[in-house]
Amino acid sequence: MVNVGLTGGIGSGKSEVSRRLAAYGAVVVDSDLIAREVVEPGTPGLAALVAEFGADILAADGTLDRPKLGSLVFADKDRLAALNAIVHPLVGARADELRAAAAEDAVLVNDVPLLAENRLEKLYDLVVVVDASPETQLDRLVRLRGMTEQDARNRMAAQATRADRIAIADVVVDNDGPIEALEPQLRALWERLTGEPPAGIA
Secondary structure, eight states: OEEEEEEEOTTSOHHHHHHHHHHHTOEEEEHHHHHHHTTSTTSHHHHHHHHHHOGGGBOTTSSBOHHHHHHHHTTOHHHHHHHHHHHHHHHHHHHHHHHHTSOTTOEEEEEOTTTTTTTOGGGSSEEEEEEOOHHHHHHHHHHTTOOOHHHHHHHHHTSOOHHHHHHTOSEEEEOSSOGGGHHHHHHHHHHHHHSSOOTTOO
């Protein structure tokens, strides 16, 4: 098994890289998706968030109102730390279950948004950082995700710097340009990981 850590700043396009690697055959453990799973209605995770932040973080249908929670925590380090203290252990436990179920010869891609922030690089055989300029990140967050510019800047500021992420990278995937530029980079990465081109690609 090859154990890969995949990270990148918000708006860098990490999810697209993760999706493409999964299409090649990687087993992807996506912390963002797991973080949603562990706070679904009826879970202990959601109950703990309501106890910490109040019922105002719930939408009318009882699901977590993520924009509302985000507006509370991303400009306040103490509240962000409280959120992480609740969610991170739950995500870690679920991720461990998924890793344990992977085949012995799998390429295991751990999609970890806060890999650099939490200095987790030593946990992986290879660290892949998806990189984009702050200007590109901001544009994507405002134009594609509908965030306000201030909310986007707050979320970017809450993460590691671009330089800090690149400093821990074994491979940097440049995603500052058109999406078509990803494919040759990811093909080269896959060949490095497996010794073979992605299946179905000449």
